[in-house]
Amino acid sequence: MIKQVFSGIFQIKVPLPHSPLIHLNSYLLRSEEKNILIDTGLNFSQSFQSLRRGLSEASIELEDLTEVILTHFHVDHVGLIPRLIEASGNIKISIHPIEAELCRILSSTYKDLFAKIETFLKSNGTPSSIALKLTESHPLHEPKIIRPYQELAVATHPLEDGQVISVGDYHFQIVCTPGHSPGHICLYEPSFKILISGDHLLPSITPHVALWWFTKNMNPLADYLNSLKKIEKLDIEVVLPAHEETFINHCERIKQLQDHHNQRLMEILTRSNSRRFTAYMKASQVHWNINYKSWNMFPPFQKYLALGETIAHLYFLEKKQLIKRTMVDQVLYYSINEKAKKRKKY
Numbered sequence: 001m002i003k004q005v006f007s008g009i010f011q012i013k014v015p016l017p018h019s020p021l022i023h024l025n026s027y028l029l030r031s032e033e034k035n036i037l038i039d040t041g042l043n044f045s046q047s048f049q050s051l052r053r054g055l056s057e058a059s060i061e062l063e064d065l066t067e068v069i070l071t072h073f074h075v076d077h078v079g080l081i082p083r084l085i086e087a088s089g090n091i092k093i094s095i096h097p098i099e100a101e102l103c104r105i106l107s108s109t110y111k112d113l114f115a116k117i118e119t120f121l122k123s124n125g126t127p128s129s130i131a132l133k134l135t136e137s138h139p140l141h142e143p144k145i146i147r148p149y150q151e152l153a154v155a156t157h158p159l160e161d162g163q164v165i166s167v168g169d170y171h172f173q174i175v176c177t178p179g180h181s182p183g184h185i186c187l188y189e190p191s192f193k194i195l196i197s198g199d200h201l202l203p204s205i206t207p208h209v210a211l212w213w214f215t216k217n218m219n220p221l222a223d224y225l226n227s228l229k230k231i232e233k234l235d236i237e238v239v240l241p242a243h244e245e246t247f248i249n250h251c252e253r254i255k256q257l258q259d260h261h262n263q264r265l266m267e268i269l270t271r272s273n274s275r276r277f278t279a280y281m282k283a284s285q286v287h288w289n290i291n292y293k294s295w296n297m298f299p300p301f302q303k304y305l306a307l308g309e310t311i312a313h314l315y316f317l318e319k320k321q322l323i324k325r326t327m328v329d330q331v332l333y334y335s336i337n338e339k340a341k342k343r344k345k346y
């Protein structure tokens with residue numbers, strides 16, 4: 001499925017098999033001198049064929065593509081890179097250096113990756129048998145999933161904040177928006193007031209913000225909230241997101257996301273039965289907007305994602321000195337600073 005959203009800018013809906021997200025929106029920026037694709041889709045034949053058909057509806061063949069820009073390293077965005085490299089020879093691949101480094105970490109530590117994940121889960125209070133189940137459910141076990149990281153680990157061109165990408169009449173600025181991933185970027189066109197938002201801003205899905213073993217010493221939620229403020233200041237008429245449909249009123253959407261995180265932080269601080277808790281305990285108490293009756297019924301990978309999100313919120317509160325963290329027998333425990341419970345906004 002393809003839609004020309006602006007003259008020379010096409011949205012191609014690439015199916016995401018087995019994913020609740022259903023589609024990834026890949027964007028083609030077409031001009032006389034270059035053709036740039038933004039984000040790709042999962043590494044499945046069905047997705048690749050669909051992307052190829054979409055491009056050809058816009059009169060572009062795979063070998064006509066000159067560059068792929070990746071908004072971030074998540075697998076639904078980078079998955080088709082190996083097939084694009086194979087089909088179009090020396091295509092230029094651009095991504096933020098932090099994301100390129102993550103691709104290197106994921107592919108170089110592949111062998112002990114799962115041991116690291118399991119240790120991380122246990123240190124956050126996940127019972128051993130569940131930690132094993134969650135680790136076994138991780139999508140990186142799938143060779144199809146890890147393959148793009150091996151390609152991206154070797155040769156990519158770095159994108160930096162403020163860099164301008166000119167295609168035809170458009171001059172897109174790279175805007176660094178860390179949070180959903182540490183080196184996430186958006187593309188902003190100030191004259192036409194267009195934002196290609198990746199996963200930073202989606203019309204109804206709340207972008208996932210998590211802290212993992214490989215994002216140590218980062219504060220993803222603080223980064224995400226700062227990135228929202230950065231985008232809020234831009235003059236934008238239309239947002240072209242990586243999932244769902246194009247939308248307007250970006251400031252209204254940003255306000256909803258800010259409120260969501262504020263509520264989640266308050267929930268973490270107030271809904272507490274015990275003085276001391278682990279991230280795993282807290283994740284099981286938080287209300288998740290998901291169609292399962294109880295925490296125990298969550299599929300393993302959903303539990304894993306919920307835990308990463310909870311840890312990001314706990315780390316944010318710890319940096320604000322609203323909670324304290326202590327390590328006991330290699331497990332991290334948190335306790336709430338009493339003054340924190342009286343706050344309305346974080």
Ligand SMILES: [Zn+2]
Nearest residue numbers: 072074180199
């Ligand atoms: Zn993502």
Ligand SMILES: [Zn+2]
Nearest residue numbers: 074076199242
């Ligand atoms: Zn995505």
